[in-house]
Amino acid sequence: MFRVCIFGTGYVGLVTGTCLAEVGHHVTCVDIDADKIDGLNEGRIPIYEPGLEPMVRDNVRDGRLHFTTDAAEAVSDAEVLFIAVGTPPDEDGSADLKYVLKVAETVGDNIRGSVIVANKSTVPVGTAEKVDGVIRERLAARGEEFPVEVVSNPEFLKEGAAVDDCMRPDRIIVGTRSKETADRLRQLYAPFNRNHDRLIIMDVRSAELTKYAANAMLATKISFMNEMANVAERVGADIEMIRKGIGSDPRIGWHFIYPGAGYGGSCFPKDVRALASTAREHDVEPELISAVESVNERQKKHLFELVARHYHGGENLRGKTFALWGLSFKPDTDDMREASSRTLVAQLREAGASVRAYDPEAMDEARRVFGEPEGLAFCDSSEATLEGADALIVLTEWKQFRSPDFRLLARSLSDRVVFDGRNLYEPADVESMGLAYYAIGRGRSC
Numbered sequence: 001m002f003r004v005c006i007f008g009t010g011y012v013g014l015v016t017g018t019c020l021a022e023v024g025h026h027v028t029c030v031d032i033d034a035d036k037i038d039g040l041n042e043g044r045i046p047i048y049e050p051g052l053e054p055m056v057r058d059n060v061r062d063g064r065l066h067f068t069t070d071a072a073e074a075v076s077d078a079e080v081l082f083i084a085v086g087t088p089p090d091e092d093g094s095a096d097l098k099y100v101l102k103v104a105e106t107v108g109d110n111i112r113g114s115v116i117v118a119n120k121s122t123v124p125v126g127t128a129e130k131v132d133g134v135i136r137e138r139l140a141a142r143g144e145e146f147p148v149e150v151v152s153n154p155e156f157l158k159e160g161a162a163v164d165d166c167m168r169p170d171r172i173i174v175g176t177r178s179k180e181t182a183d184r185l186r187q188l189y190a191p192f193n194r195n196h197d198r199l200i201i202m203d204v205r206s207a208e209l210t211k212y213a214a215n216a217m218l219a220t221k222i223s224f225m226n227e228m229a230n231v232a233e234r235v236g237a238d239i240e241m242i243r244k245g246i247g248s249d250p251r252i253g254w255h256f257i258y259p260g261a262g263y264g265g266s267c268f269p270k271d272v273r274a275l276a277s278t279a280r281e282h283d284v285e286p287e288l289i290s291a292v293e294s295v296n297e298r299q300k301k302h303l304f305e306l307v308a309r310h311y312h313g314g315e316n317l318r319g320k321t322f323a324l325w326g327l328s329f330k331p332d333t334d335d336m337r338e339a340s341s342r343t344l345v346a347q348l349r350e351a352g353a354s355v356r357a358y359d360p361e362a363m364d365e366a367r368r369v370f371g372e373p374e375g376l377a378f379c380d381s382s383e384a385t386l387e388g389a390d391a392l393i394v395l396t397e398w399k400q401f402r403s404p405d406f407r408l409l410a411r412s413l414s415d416r417v418v419f420d421g422r423n424l425y426e427p428a429d430v431e432s433m434g435l436a437y438y439a440i441g442r443g444r445s446c
């Protein structure tokens with residue numbers, strides 16, 4: 001059993017803390033957001049993540065999981081401190097380290113003995129050294145000197161499958177120079193590392209860069225497929241056939257080759273930008289990484305182009321009402337950070353259209369993001385969005401949208417048209433109901 005303290009009770013911190021408690025460690029989660037901590041102490045989970053709620057409840061009940069805003073108390077007897085606070089993009093795209101360095105100050109001001117500080121936030125190369133420097137400065141100001149080892153321990157969990165990823169990680173990366181620290185973390189992670197050795201120990205800088213390399217590679221696959229989809233659309237080919245054709249090559253594989261309405265979320269967009277910024281800082285022109293981002297920005301607007309093409313220019317969609325299925329940036333999450341829905345809703349409203357939106361989990365978040373502006377209605381179900389709608393746009397591939405009642409769509413949508421931003425349907429199935437169907441890269445939209 002380890003006594004663990006986690007700074008940041010968001011997607012990464014809350015899930016990591018809960019999973020560590022689940023395997024027997026004693027975990028205190030600290031956050032500066034008092035509402036979040038009060039809510040957690042009253043049993044309210046601030047995010048939607050499959051399987052998380054009962055796990056939090058059970059571990060709180062069993063006394064292994066605590067939530068507090070009192071950082072001094074939380075670090076007082078912890079052996080391992082995790083940093084899991086946000087690293088949002090700065091104005092120039094680089095990662096803003098203000099939250100991470102604030103935690104370093106708090107750690108330096110409050111620890112009472114030897115600790116390992118493991119950084120899970122996604123941070124540029126060199127951040128562990130900065131964190132180490134801040135902690136030492138603060139300790140010196142107190143006239144204290146404790147052995148502190150700052151390691152990089154990047155997080156690879158996926159929102160929507162975060163609990164599963166945390167309980168069964170495909171790798172645990174630890175960047176440290178110290179064999180003793182690596183051994184301690186090996187012990188801490190042992191419950192997640194039983195089936196085969198998933199720990200990869202490396203130097204700190206490589207660990208920090210590995211996280212960016214992983215996200216940039218995944219984003220590259222998506223942008224590549226989106227670019228291919230645009231070519232397919234123009235030449236009259238079907239990207240879904242091409243996807244099957246290339247995915248069957250094991251060197252390419254099936255994962256992350258789905259074309260769509262662009263990637264979003266809290267990680268890919270900001271991490272791709274931050275990696276480009278790191279490259280530039282070190283005199284490497286990030287040509288490929290920059291293209292990945294610009295292709296994605298263009299792709300987020302592509303669905304609106306299809307709408308505009310259908311409606312003969314689309315400059316003025318005044319009077320048109322669009323049913324919109326899906327607001328979160330991907331299924332199984334309520335996260336709307338950099339979601340394609342934000343771009344599309346803005347474009348539709350700018351063109352004078354009304355939107356009737358539904359998402360299985362992101363409705364509260366959507367109200368927070370959009371407010372309740374005129375021309376945007378939030379509906380209680382996917383069927384309710386169809387009332388008075390002229391066309392349907394599908395934007396997030398939630399399972400419940402995968403097999404709709406096309407007869408109902410044909411009866412409900414006055415313009416009898418479906419725009420599918422995730423290629424969920426067989427064109428023939430939709431068209432056989434007398435609906436026009438636009439998807440991504442399926443050779444039928446020009």
Ligand code: NAD
Nearest residue numbers: 008009010011012031032033085086087099121122155159
């Ligand atoms: P989040 O925004 O959901 O949560 C961050 C939390 O940190 C917030 O609750 C905030 O109040 C809290 N916080 C800020 N300053 C604090 C401080 N000084 N002390 C205590 N708490 C503080 O963020 P997230 O999505 O969990 O991401 C955290 C980090 O992990 C980021 O660097 C992100 O890039 C990385 N990451 C995220 C994911 C993901 O899927 N969300 C996956 C892997 C890595």
